[in-house]
Amino acid sequence: xxxxxxxxxxxxxxxxxxxxxxxxxxxxxxxxxxxxxxxxxxxxxxxxxxxxxxxxxxxxxxxxxxxxxxxxxxxxxxxxxxxxxxxxxxxxxxxxxxxxxxxxxxxxxxxxxxxxxxxxxxxxxxxxxxxxxxxxxxxxxxxxxxxxxxxxxxxxxxxxxxxxxxxxxxxxxxxxxxxxxxxxxxxxxxxxxxxxxxxxxxxxxxxxxxxxxxxxxxxxxxxxxxxxxxxxxxxxxxxxxxxxxxxxxxxxxxxxxxxxxxxxxxxxxxxxxxxxxxx
Amino acid sequence: xxxxxxxxxxxxxxxxxxxxxxxxxxxxxxxxxxxxxxxxxxxxxxxxxxxxxxxxxxxxxxxxxxxxxxxxxxxxxxxxxxxxxxxxxxxxxxxxxxxxxxxxxxxxxxxxxxxxxxxxxxxxxxxxxxxxxxxxxxxxxxxxxxxxxxxxxxxxxxxxxxxxxxxxxxxxxxxxxxxxxxxxxxxxxxxxxxxxxxxxxxxxxxxxxxxxxxxxxxxxxxxxxxxxxxxxxxxxxxxxxxxxxxxxxxxxxxxxxxxxxxxxxxxxxxxxxxxxxxxxxxxxxxxxxxxxxxxxxxxxxxx
Numbered sequence: 001x002x003x004x005x006x007x008x009x010x011x012x013x014x015x016x017x018x019x020x021x022x023x024x025x026x027x028x029x030x031x032x033x034x035x036x037x038x039x040x041x042x043x044x045x046x047x048x049x050x051x052x053x054x055x056x057x058x059x060x061x062x063x064x065x066x067x068x069x070x071x072x073x074x075x076x077x078x079x080x081x082x083x084x085x086x087x088x089x090x091x092x093x094x095x096x097x098x099x100x101x102x103x104x105x106x107x108x109x110x111x112x113x114x115x116x117x118x119x120x121x122x123x124x125x126x127x128x129x130x131x132x133x134x135x136x137x138x139x140x141x142x143x144x145x146x147x148x149x150x151x152x153x154x155x156x157x158x159x160x161x162x163x164x165x166x167x168x169x170x171x172x173x174x175x176x177x178x179x180x181x182x183x184x185x186x187x188x189x190x191x192x193x194x195x196x197x198x199x200x201x202x203x204x205x206x207x208x209x210x211x212x213x214x215x216x217x218x219x220x221x222x223x224x225x226x227x228x229x230x231x232x233x234x235x236x237x238x239x240x241x242x243x244x245x246x247x248x249x250x251x252x253x254x255x256x257x258x259x260x261x262x263x264x265x266x267x268x269x270x271x272x273x274x275x276x277x278x279x
Numbered sequence: 280x281x282x283x284x285x286x287x288x289x290x291x292x293x294x295x296x297x298x299x300x301x302x303x304x305x306x307x308x309x310x311x312x313x314x315x316x317x318x319x320x321x322x323x324x325x326x327x328x329x330x331x332x333x334x335x336x337x338x339x340x341x342x343x344x345x346x347x348x349x350x351x352x353x354x355x356x357x358x359x360x361x362x363x364x365x366x367x368x369x370x371x372x373x374x375x376x377x378x379x380x381x382x383x384x385x386x387x388x389x390x391x392x393x394x395x396x397x398x399x400x401x402x403x404x405x406x407x408x409x410x411x412x413x414x415x416x417x418x419x420x421x422x423x424x425x426x427x428x429x430x431x432x433x434x435x436x437x438x439x440x441x442x443x444x445x446x447x448x449x450x451x452x453x454x455x456x457x458x459x460x461x462x463x464x465x466x467x468x469x470x471x472x473x474x475x476x477x478x479x480x481x482x483x484x485x486x487x488x489x490x491x492x493x494x495x496x497x498x499x500x501x502x503x504x505x506x507x508x509x510x511x512x513x514x515x516x517x518x519x520x521x522x523x524x525x526x527x528x529x530x531x532x533x534x535x536x537x538x539x540x541x542x543x544x545x546x547x548x549x550x551x552x553x554x555x556x557x558x559x560x561x562x563x564x565x566x567x568x569x570x571x572x573x574x575x576x577x578x579x580x581x582x
Contacts, residue, residue, distance in 0.1 A: 018456065022406070109513070110519065234412050246401050
């Protein structure tokens, strides 16, 4: 038993080194004075200066944030509705197609979602006239579509594991369906809705492939800006930008993780106290 | 009036109807257009395709070219072998990691799990980019590998640097890097739920650790292996970003072919036919995944 544990722990160590060495290396090289991105030429913070004075990056970041906030909020509303519908209404016309439509975008290769959206938007512009050109609107619509199904998955599984008896009790006490929804169901699934929103937001902020297909001239999100630069190779200013993004996201996720961990432990303690009080 | 409608069936109609309509318009219709497009004829009009009229209503040349033109056959073979390679390597690295995670104590385990999920939330593009920095011929990592190679092999095989960038190996390596969490998480969920008393019983009956693993742990973790494997294989086969950045451009993967057919060659029907073919190839893995995922969820609910 002991020897096999040593092997497993070594593999864990190796795995985490594999996960984090490339990122750490990128962070170290963002402080490289040399213009050659992969050859060390002394310590410098000049690339961060170059980055901050680059108006393009700021503009792209603002655009990405706008699209991410609008699309993740809409996706959360639509995705939550779909999650509730699939978890609570076991029989309605077209349910099989609906549940298929909710799973398909999750596993559809991004390239296919990308070109099908692009062809759709081109034909829409030609024959319907809306959206008239590709840009902010088309990117946002595409982001809503492929991120809402992630929200649905999270909400649906939370709904299925939640106790239906509370909803039935509220109904028996005379609450109308929408009152049950507002006062019972929504508070119960609120954490799932929040994680769904966060996921949709991250997916939108991060997307390259579908955005690349659905965007038009002048609408450059941050990942598209990075994409167009990294296609040409490794540069020190992208190292600096990547470092800032990775550190920001990393710290946010760590903080959220620690908070959730603490809340879980508090809930566990409360449960134990309540249990003891009842004895 | 509206309030009363809401009090009755209205809200349930809305809860079902709005997302349904959205997915019909923005997902199903575009997808059906692609399927239809794959039977169209390429023309020099704008948009560059035609149905009926002087063109045949159903044009199968796109599909015929898939089987005759070596470009497409090679792209499919490259995609499937790269994806399968990434899947196997993910399993070989991810399985011991997931099993290792179940052996560390609670406090550490949560931290380590968070460290597995963390790269997941940071930009996919930047994780690929991080490897571009490591693989270049002047990088410290490449020099390290070159040194190790030259030390290990006879002098006649010495190289100035290890060719990593723009190879299929680079594609597989970066895929393993980016998709490894997809393998570890379902495996961990599966392994964590196994009953440790079974291991102990086998041990008490005199099995050696490896035999316990082979006869007790491994057979019980097959659903996790399949779920994780499909979660790596499916996106890897259609990957576009990784082969574009670190791959060999003379042996493109299928995602790249679809994108090039569409934007550089402006051959919408051909791009659509390739896309439909990729999807058909993925139906098998998708159905396997769906079956095992549904079974896992049903078990979770039953517990």
